[in-house]
Amino acid sequence: MASVLFEDQQIPRALLRERAYNHRWAETGRGVIPLTAADPDFKVAPEIRQAIARYTDEGLFSYGPARGLPELRTALVRDLSSSGYAGLDVDRILPLDGAASCMHAVARAFLSEGDEMIVLDPVDFLFEEAALRAGAKIKRCPYNPASGDFPLETLETLVSRRTRMIGICNPHNPLGRFMREDELEAFAHFAEEHDLWILNDEVWREIVFSPHEFCSFHHLPASLRKRVISIHGFSKSHGLAGLRIGTIATPDPETHATILEASGVMTTAGGASTLSQIAATAALEECREWVDAFVLHLSGLRDLAVERLNAMPGIRCESPEATFLLFPDIRETGLDAEALADFLARKARVAVIPGTPRFFGPGAAGHIRLSFATSEKLLERALDRIEHALKQLVPSAY
Ligand SMILES: Cc1ncc(COP(=O)(O)O)c(C=O)c1O
Numbered sequence: 588m589a590s591v592l593f594e595d596q597q598i599p600r601a602l603l604r605e606r607a608y609n610h611r612w613a614e615t616g617r618g619v620i621p622l623t624a625a626d627p628d629f630k631v632a633p634e635i636r637q638a639i640a641r642y643t644d645e646g647l648f649s650y651g652p653a654r655g656l657p658e659l660r661t662a663l664v665r666d667l668s669s670s671g672y673a674g675l676d677v678d679r680i681l682p683l684d685g686a687a688s689c690m691h692a693v694a695r696a697f698l699s700e701g702d703e704m705i706v707l708d709p710v711d712f713l714f715e716e717a718a719l720r721a722g723a724k725i726k727r728c729p730y731n732p733a734s735g736d737f738p739l740e741t742l743e744t745l746v747s748r749r750t751r752m753i754g755i756c757n758p759h760n761p762l763g764r765f766m767r768e769d770e771l772e773a774f775a776h777f778a779e780e781h782d783l784w785i786l787n788d789e790v791w792r793e794i795v796f797s798p799h800e801f802c803s804f805h806h807l808p809a810s811l812r813k814r815v816i817s818i819h820g821f822s823k824s825h826g827l828a829g830l831r832i833g834t835i836a837t838p839d840p841e842t843h844a845t846i847l848e849a850s851g852v853m854t855t856a857g858g859a860s861t862l863s864q865i866a867a868t869a870a871l872e873e874c875r876e877w878v879d880a881f882v883l884h885l886s887g888l889r890d891l892a893v894e895r896l897n898a899m900p901g902i903r904c905e906s907p908e909a910t911f912l913l914f915p916d917i918r919e920t921g922l923d924a925e926a927l928a929d930f931l932a933r934k935a936r937v938a939v940i941p942g943t944p945r946f947f948g949p950g951a952a953g954h955i956r957l958s959f960a961t962s963e964k965l966l967e968r969a970l971d972r973i974e975h976a977l978k979q980l981v982p983s984a985y
Pocket residue numbers: 625684685686687688711713756760788790820821822828832833
């Protein structure tokens with residue numbers, strides 16, 4: 588059943604214009620609908636607001652524990668374990684200021700100048716950035732649309748003496764799919780064989796549409812999880828992007844200690860704000876129903892958007908099984924991704940992310956990415972505008 592929580596009147600337009608940055612409302616022109624950065628248009632769950640208010644009312648903001656609040660670490664392990672995750676330990680969870688920051692900390696911990704990391708292509712630019720900032724180089728493994736995977740044969744050709752890590756985005760931004768058990772097993776065997784760490788980014792784990800059931804490395808046998816360092820977040824599932832909070836789960840105490848050292852938290856230079864950890868704890872402990880309602884809302888919008896996009900000239904869009912991201916192939920419009928994004932911003936007054944190497948690698952060419960974590964009404968309006976603009980661009984289709 589559709590929830591009133593995600594109806595159009597719940598979208599705080601004035602606040603979004605004031606506060607939503609990163610290619611979104613505060614950074615786009617008036618009248619533009621930004622389907623850009625993956626950040627919901629809705630206020631966070633009341634339970635999170637109440638938890639923050641309770642903590643704030645008490646008025647004490649002393650240093651928190653350097654290793655993170657035990658209640659957050661406990662809540663995360665409990666939540667993941669209830670989804671069948673194995674191999675987690677409260678003492679091996681480290682909260683930091685955002686999943687992106689977690690990725691950087693892991694890269695810093697295990698990559699040095701001249702090392703190499705394999706990243707998927709396309710994939711969110713954060714993987715590349717984490718590797719480059721650590722002084723490493725990247726090699727990209729292209730997605731094969733025909734086989735629907737990142738082929739193991741290609742991975743094998745990318746390994747060198749200096750390869751130390753492979754980055755896995757599961758569920759995948761921007762492809763909107765999650766890895767199947769056999770794919771995860773293949774990645775795990777590959778990592779074992781070549782002595783690699785797996786940087787396992789699961790920030791999208793909660794946004795998976797029924798009837799699909801998410802599969803994680805943590806559902807595999809222990810022998811296949813030994814090299815897996817998992818990152819979780821709260822920006823997508825709970826709208827906490829501005830609170831900058833994410834977590835790293837490590838497979839053993841030694842790995843945890845290495846990341847702890849690289850993170851800087853033990854020197855008080857870094858770490859997650861206590862208030863953000865309070866919000867994340869409430870997200871894990873009190874928001875199950877809210878997230879379920881959010882995902883149900885999103886699945887309705889996904890169906891609507893996919894159907895409408897596929898009826899537009901020059902657009903082919905697969906239905907994502909996870910994430911609130913659409914990644915349509917736009918090659919038949921005759922424009923490249925950057926030109927089409929520019930055209931849509933000007934003519935349709937809708938901002939999207941172009942599939943350029945900067946955002947997702949060369950494998951994103953011929954695609955744009957749209958985030959649909961908004962209301963049905965706003966999404967419909969954006970799609971109407973896109974359709975109208977495309978009719979001018981590809982008039983022969985009508
Ligand atoms: C795959 C992936 N990892 C990490 C992040 C960053 O998450 P956070 O806002 O917690 O830094 C994003 C945000 O778009 C993402 O899509």
